[in-house]
Amino acid sequence: MATDSWALAVDEQEAAADSISTLQIKDTLEENGTAGSTVNKTEESSTAAKSEPDAPTKTTDEDEKDDKAAQSLLNKLIRSNLVNTTHQVEVLQRDPNSPLYSVKSFEELRLKPQLLQGVYALGFNRPSKIQETALPMMLAEPPQNLIAQSQSGTGKTAAFVLAMLSHVDPNKKYPQCLCVSPTYELALQTGKVIEQMGKHYPEVQLVYAIRGNKLQRGMKLQEQIVIGTPGTMLDWCIKFKFIDPKMIKVFVLDEADVMIATQGHQDQSIRIQRTLPKDCQMLLFSATFEESVWNFAKRIVPDPNIIKLKREEETLDTIKQYYVQCTSKEEKFQALCNIYGAITIAQAMVFCHTRKTAGWLAGELSREGHQVALLSGEMQVEQRAAVIDRFRDGKEKVLVTTNVCARGIDVEQVSVVINFDLPVDREGNPDNETYLHRIGRTGRFGKRGLAINMVDSKFAMNVLTRIQEHFNKKIEKLDTDDLDEIEKISS
Ligand SMILES: Nc1ncnc2c1ncn2[C@@H]1O[C@H](COP(=O)(O)OP(=O)(O)OP(=O)(O)O)[C@@H](O)[C@H]1O
Secondary structure: OOHHHHHHHHHHHHHHHHHHOOOOOOHHHHOOOOOOOOOOOOOOOOOOOOOOOOOOOOOOHHHOOOOHHHHHHHHHHHOOOOOOOOOOEEEEOOOOOOOOOOOOOOHHHOOOHHHHHHHHHOOOOOOOHHHHHHHHHHHOOOOOOEEEEOOOOOOHHHHHHHHHHHHOOOOOOOOOEEEEOOOHHHHHHHHHHHHHHOOOOOOOOEEEEOOOOOOOOOOOOOOOEEEEOHHHHHHHHHHOOOOOHHHOOEEEEOOHHHHOOOOOHHHHHHHHHHOOOOOOEEEEEEOOOOHHHHHHHHHHOOOOEEEEEOOOOOOOOOEEEEEEEOOOHHHHHHHHHHHHHHOOOOOEEEEEOOHHHHHHHHHHHHHOOOOEEEEOOOOOHHHHHHHHHHHHOOOOOEEEEEHHHHOOOOOOOOOEEEEOOOOEOOOOOEOHHHHHHHHHHHHHHHOOEEEEEEEOOHHHHHHHHHHHHHHOOOOEEOOOOOHHHHHHHOO
16 A cells, blocks of 8 residues: 555544544643653644533443543543552563563662653652563663553553663664654653653653644654654654654553554554564553453564563452342432441442433532532543542542443542442443452452442342352342441441
């Protein structure tokens, strides 16, 4: 296929994606004026969050698009620290005979002093678990390829940013590192980390290869690091030749699991990769590692070392589970009020099936005098981040949300989870995984948690029974008209 025809196809694809969404980025996110960033922000929009502010209230979870990119951005926006992890690192070396290095301090990595200063300025005292093993591999000579998987917030971004900054030659004024991110906003977030970590290394410059950042035809980029989305990056390499791919030393593909969720991104990334020299270091990161991600990773990264951080098994062992039998949503609301009247609940998350129910319930609860936060799919990502942030700070005591909206978001201090509606999939079958994930968050770190399920129909009772069977754990019946009985559950 001629270069121009596929580039046109990419353009059309991106334009179509852009027209769906209208995410506004807060000023704080757009402060990218430093380190030579040449970004034209006026034309940007994104596929990260498909918000529909004027759309009528939808009634099914189906409408609440499980948008991985939005979720990932949300987690980044609200996170101020490393995720607490006791996970084990699993390492698969390309050459099992070569010694495996891991470092316990940043000094051991012999970083450039400007970069060490940047690391400390960010408040990092020591490498995170994934960084302990990944950094020596990434900084090794000759460079090693790496596929790394660990949950969000474990320090992957900081690790590859440090690797890119370490590998560039600031005296050479052309691109040497390419970093591909699934969306404009995620690229911007990574760019921010590059700017912060490279704060004391101003000779290294960064440019954003994103739609709307229009460069003059025929120009050659002078910045050493280019970060962007696959379509534009590909154009800049092949169609416009702003970048000479043959000079690239490090290629990073971030958020591979999000990347493959967008049609076309996979092909574009592979096409970029094919233009790079054989000895270019290929690094791929992903929060999850299902088969599709793995297949993609293998095509992008030849002869990889592989690092995996195992996710902690969620368990229902430390959680007391109850159900309350009702006949309507009004009765469920009353039961909820009774529970609140009888026991002191530090913070609770209440899950509803639809946005409509969530909105209604939040309204009723605040009329009862509760400090309620509502997290809903129609909110823009940044509004959602603000809501979670306030809840995490304890400004609100109850967070009402829908399952889709809150998936993958960790609020660890919650002591009670209430399933106002039980989680079901689109066919109406019990969604055991979501149940475990919702409930599992209450019993973290050995603390005892409490989960209360509201049942208002034969259908819901059947779902509950199947959940019980699946986990082989009894869910006790709770009579919410009996205050003594409710009091007992909190002891
Ligand atoms: N060694 C470290 N010490 C302290 N904080 C760190 C360290 N490494 C990273 N962090 C901080 O922890 C948070 C998560 O790190 P980072 O964004 O690199 O994780 P991630 O695995 O890339 O997550 P995501 O997949 O969501 O991007 C950030 O706020 C980052 O500044």
